[in-house]
Amino acid sequence: MSAAAERTLRIVAPIVVGVLLVALWWALSANQGRTMLIPTPAMVTDEIVAHPDVILKATGITTINALIGLGLGAIVAIALAGVAAWLRIVDWMVAPVVAAVAVVPIVALTPILNTMFGASSQFGRQLIAALAAFVPVFINVLRGLRQAKPVQRDLFAALGASGGQTFSRLTLPTAVPYLFTGLRIASSLAVISALVAEYFGGPANGLGTAIATYAKSGKASLAWANVIAAIVVGLVFFLVTVLIERIVARRIPV
Amino acid sequence: MRFETKQVPDATPAVRAVGVGKTFGRRAKAVDAVAGVDLTIAAGEFVSLIGPSGCGKSTLMRLIADLDAPTAGTLEVFGRSPRTARLEQDYGIAFQQAGLLPWRSVVQNIALPLELHGVPYAERAERAEQLADLVGLADFRDHRPDQLSGGMQQRVAIARALAEKPRLLLMDEPFGALDEMTRERMQAELARIVARTGAAVVFVTHSIPEAVFLSDRVVVMSPRPGRITAEVEVPLGAERAEMLRESPEFFRTVSEVREALHGAPVGRANER
Numbered sequence: 001m002s003a004a005a006e007r008t009l010r011i012v013a014p015i016v017v018g019v020l021l022v023a024l025w026w027a028l029s030a031n032q033g034r035t036m037l038i039p040t041p042a043m044v045t046d047e048i049v050a051h052p053d054v055i056l057k058a059t060g061i062t063t064i065n066a067l068i069g070l071g072l073g074a075i076v077a078i079a080l081a082g083v084a085a086w087l088r089i090v091d092w093m094v095a096p097v098v099a100a101v102a103v104v105p106i107v108a109l110t111p112i113l114n115t116m117f118g119a120s121s122q123f124g125r126q127l128i129a130a131l132a133a134f135v136p137v138f139i140n141v142l143r144g145l146r147q148a149k150p151v152q153r154d155l156f157a158a159l160g161a162s163g164g165q166t167f168s169r170l171t172l173p174t175a176v177p178y179l180f181t182g183l184r185i186a187s188s189l190a191v192i193s194a195l196v197a198e199y200f201g202g203p204a205n206g207l208g209t210a211i212a213t214y215a216k217s218g219k220a221s222l223a224w225a226n227v228i229a230a231i232v233v234g235l236v237f238f239l240v241t242v243l244i245e246r247i248v249a250r251r252i253p254v
Numbered sequence: 255m256r257f258e259t260k261q262v263p264d265a266t267p268a269v270r271a272v273g274v275g276k277t278f279g280r281r282a283k284a285v286d287a288v289a290g291v292d293l294t295i296a297a298g299e300f301v302s303l304i305g306p307s308g309c310g311k312s313t314l315m316r317l318i319a320d321l322d323a324p325t326a327g328t329l330e331v332f333g334r335s336p337r338t339a340r341l342e343q344d345y346g347i348a349f350q351q352a353g354l355l356p357w358r359s360v361v362q363n364i365a366l367p368l369e370l371h372g373v374p375y376a377e378r379a380e381r382a383e384q385l386a387d388l389v390g391l392a393d394f395r396d397h398r399p400d401q402l403s404g405g406m407q408q409r410v411a412i413a414r415a416l417a418e419k420p421r422l423l424l425m426d427e428p429f430g431a432l433d434e435m436t437r438e439r440m441q442a443e444l445a446r447i448v449a450r451t452g453a454a455v456v457f458v459t460h461s462i463p464e465a466v467f468l469s470d471r472v473v474v475m476s477p478r479p480g481r482i483t484a485e486v487e488v489p490l491g492a493e494r495a496e497m498l499r500e501s502p503e504f505f506r507t508v509s510e511v512r513e514a515l516h517g518a519p520v521g522r523a524n525e526r
Contacts, residue, residue: 149351149353151349151350151351151353152353152355154321154347154349154353155347155349155353156370157321157340158319158320158321158340158345158347158424159343159366159367159370159371160340160341160342160343160370160371161370165370169355169366169369169370170355173355173357
């Protein structure tokens, strides 16, 4: 296959899959008699066109919750991984805590945090997103900070490099790809966790709340419109992370 | 000459080791990696350390480089402590693995030592270009290490070792991972480069022909504990051209080193 044909196919193939999925959805939803458990694609698009303001407002709140959670979780994870890579004892101290955070049931923790910070605060939700984002970033950064090879460490020692020089020119650049692997996973997790946290209480806004409310009150099409918004938010988070990774990868070294 | 080394009084040897020993571990588990090594390497002299695996030749080189500290004896590099020599960049070093930074281009890798020591950008860029040219990589100056063959990566590492115009080069099996043909070509290039720079070289290898082809003197070591068992002078002169490999002196010295390694005359002449 020629390179041009391959490039075309890489774009066409996912579009074909998407079209097939929508067709399948349409076929299923159009032939269910009067029960209408599944809204048709047309009904969902109608809702998006009819209530863009409602959906956009909910989307904005969820985006901010996920973004603050991602930022908070990533910053704490990077700082803690830096200290853990530097001091073995810190690694030993935090390893069980990280393992515990990794398995903490978000669904159970959410009501507790919502109660703690009050029903009008978004902070409980942001904290849930931060917890979810923290784990993959911490694990990957810590691993990345240890990837410099012994021969490279010997070289920097032989060159009389200071600790700061070794960190900025060897340890850190080696860890950057690992940081982005962690961020890629964390970005999607932050959105999902923010949604789930919204689903389980707190202020009556955000996509999670909207989906829960509309699904329970029989407005299936509007619920689905919000689900689509949630998918878009998750995709945008993922793509922005990938984009930043590409830019940084091209810019290293200084 | 562009590639001259820093000035040094001729009388000061590049390396002077007296009773140097290195023991790893303690008490029952103690292993004497190096014991009782007396060795003097003159400025500008090319000395190979040869011996079987575990004879302490790499350890001895790491002691000279101050990557490990000796547990016995005294060690001086240009009349100073190895630590001072390391911090003052008296030596350049190359390992068996090139150890390049994969996110840096060829010239950026070569310029790394200069960058760490605060040489201004224009100056280090110019020197890196010259060195890339010296090791025959001028056409690959902006390539990343993963785009280079093993031999080319090793040439980048050698150029990097030369960046600070060191008076002493420490090389730990730099051609160990290369195929035989690349290896012989690299040896000829190294001989040419060293002749131009006039630096002393400590060259760790386990290839007898390689040691003989390159060195003024071959130091033979044996394991448990790692110590020097023989020293063989190589009477091949200053110029090391490819034809030397076919000369009777070359073969005679190779045999001499082999006998020193095995501790007795070896009858199997066809064994390489």
